[in-house]
Amino acid sequence: MVKTIGTHSGHFHCDEALAVSLLKKTKEFKGANLVRTRDATKLAECDIVVDVGGVYDPATHRYDHHQRGFTETFDDKHETKLSSAGLVYKHFGKEVVMNLLGKSEIDDDVNMLYQKTYHGFVEALDANDNGISAYPNNINPLYKESPTSIYHRVAKKNPTWNIPMTDVEIDARFVEASDMAGAELDDYVLGLSNNWLPARSLVVDALDKASEINASGRVIALERACPWKEHLLDLEKERGLTGDKSILYVLYPETSPEGNWRIQCVPLRAEGFENRKSLPESWRGFRDDELSRISGVEGGIFIHAGGFIGGNKTRDGACQMAKLALEL
Incomplete structure (x- = not known):
């Protein structure tokens, strides 16, 4: 019926x-x-x-x-x-x-x-x-x-x-x-x-290998570009990665045929633009050879003026940028 x-x-x-x-x-x-x-x-x-x-x-x-x-x-x-x-x-x-x-x-x-x-x-x-x-009603949207x-x-x-x-x-x-x-x-x-959902396993694998990317354990490298933010924040909670154990930078390859790599800051929340640690202010807004000269890392492509993302021509270059960004 x-x-x-x-x-x-x-x-x-x-x-x-x-x-x-x-x-x-x-x-x-x-x-x-x-x-x-x-x-x-x-x-x-x-x-x-x-x-x-x-x-x-x-x-x-x-x-x-x-x-x-x-x-x-x-x-x-x-x-x-x-x-x-x-x-x-x-x-x-x-x-x-x-x-x-x-x-x-x-x-x-x-x-x-x-x-x-x-x-x-x-x-x-x-x-x-x-x-x-x-x-809250006391906040005026921008x-x-x-x-x-x-x-x-x-x-x-x-x-x-x-x-x-x-x-x-x-x-x-x-x-x-x-x-x-x-x-x-x-x-x-x-x-x-x-x-x-399939991206979760890539983030798990990257977290497991964090110490191989940087001794601090605060940088991870994904084997493929994927939606990682929510998975990372959830997995950090599950593993107790808070405070000075939290991840600051995520590296991943671009989908372009050139094989370039990106370095992206981990945000405070998945949908926001406020970062745990932005890329160095002295790098922001520069591109290509000028960026390489200023940062001291060969293969620089760009650093966004907002300081939340950048690029390098190689995986090793992106790792070097992350290492220096942690120290600056």
């Missing part, structure tokens, strides 16, 4: 759009019908209801977050109150990730990507829907973010104030928005699985 998913009618948000899409990726609700209404009688007939109804009860498949006293979070490590997206992801997300990865059972990869996807994709939707700012997030793009599917639509047209727009949000989550999870 085909099941029915219920959510509210009218103006929609990204949280219930994603929640509905997530449910359709589960075995229980695959191919389910969708009812958008605020009629309590009709909602009572639905097999599952999200973002409306004033009830959170997994036992009866009711997943609303608007009621007074609701304080549910993803787990004890997160403080963001859940929206319908987070609620549905909390209870069905592992199955969704497992199905996307083609896994028959939950394993370490599924658990890791389940957590990572909440933190990197779903939590922002929970915060946005619940009116939780990303920064620039305005471009309105291209999935939350904004779902919002744009709603009718504008001066172009009215029928309920049928709005419902059709909701389905488009739900499909779009779901497709982006799919792309995010598969990107983690195919590109982000």
Whole structure:
């Protein structure tokens, strides 16, 4: 028997759009019908209801977050109150990730990507829907973010104030928005699985060989360019590499045919530009022969004016640059 998913009618948000899409990726609700209404009688007939109804009860498949006293979070490590997206992801997300990865059972990869996807994709939707700012209100942003997030793009599917639509047209727009949000989550999870997760083993190997690169153990060299920042910060925590044991510079080969190497500073946080130890100020903004002369290292290519990254023509040259940068 085909099941029915219920959510509210009218103006929609990204949280219930994603929640509905997530449910359709589960075995229980695959191919389910969708009812958008605020009629309590009709909602009572639905097999599952999200973002409306004033009830959170997994036992009866009711997943609303608007009621007074609701304080549910993803787990004890997160403080963001859940929206319908987070609620549905909390209870069905592992199955969704497992199905996307083609896994028959939950394993370490599924658990890791389940957590990572909440933190990197779903939590922002929970915060946005619940009116939780990303920064304290006494901080003025240095620039305005471009309105291209999935939350904004779902919002744009709603009718504008001066172009009215029928309920049928709005419902059709909701389905488009739900499909779009779901497709982006799919792309995010598969990107983690195919590109982000495999990089972890490269960072592990580089950490194991850190003392071979520099006696300090604070420089690592990756055999291939890959997304390393989050893995490195996580692995440092696991290994107790804090304080004067933390990694300061990461070396890796460019993908260009010339075989050049990069030296990059480890940031204080994965998404930031503040570094643990920037490259020497006296090198910044110089290139090629002039950089080689100033640094004393042959094969210099560039040092970014911001001091967070540079390049050398050889692996050995990059290692020498790191050695000198540690001392300066």
